Amino acid sequence: MLSAPDPRWPRWWFRGAAIYGTVALVASLAAPGAVSLPQLAFALTALAFQLVFWIIGGDPVRYRPLMLAGVAEKLAFGVPALILASGSATAVFGAIDLALGAGFLAAWFATPSRAP
Numbered sequence: 001m002l003s004a005p006d007p008r009w010p011r012w013w014f015r016g017a018a019i020y021g022t023v024a025l026v027a028s029l030a031a032p033g034a035v036s037l038p039q040l041a042f043a044l045t046a047l048a049f050q051l052v053f054w055i056i057g058g059d060p061v062r063y064r065p066l067m068l069a070g071v072a073e074k075l076a077f078g079v080p081a082l083i084l085a086s087g088s089a090t091a092v093f094g095a096i097d098l099a100l101g102a103g104f105l106a107a108w109f110a111t112p113s114r115a116p
Helices: 009-030 037-058 064-084 089-110
Strands: none
Touching (some): 009 064, 037 064
16 A cells, blocks of 8 residues: 655755755865856855755755746756766766755645645
């Protein structure tokens, strides 16, 4: 018999995405070699979104509308990364972002618009 999905999974999905994103972005800034101003600006902007993901994970019902902004953020990096950097490590990170974005969209559908 199938059981209902755990209603807490959107909380953990967003929190996990925030942790993953923070680690990946900090690691990219700490990698050997000079960091350009555009790379730094991208990383800092993306780090701000990791905070948004953490906040959504704290109360998915309350912040449900922001989930769609998270989907847009993941598409904004994932699609160009796959198209422009196919076959590289950047494309792998783009694919991960698209998977996270698909999870964000699934969480949006799974999260009620109001608390029961």
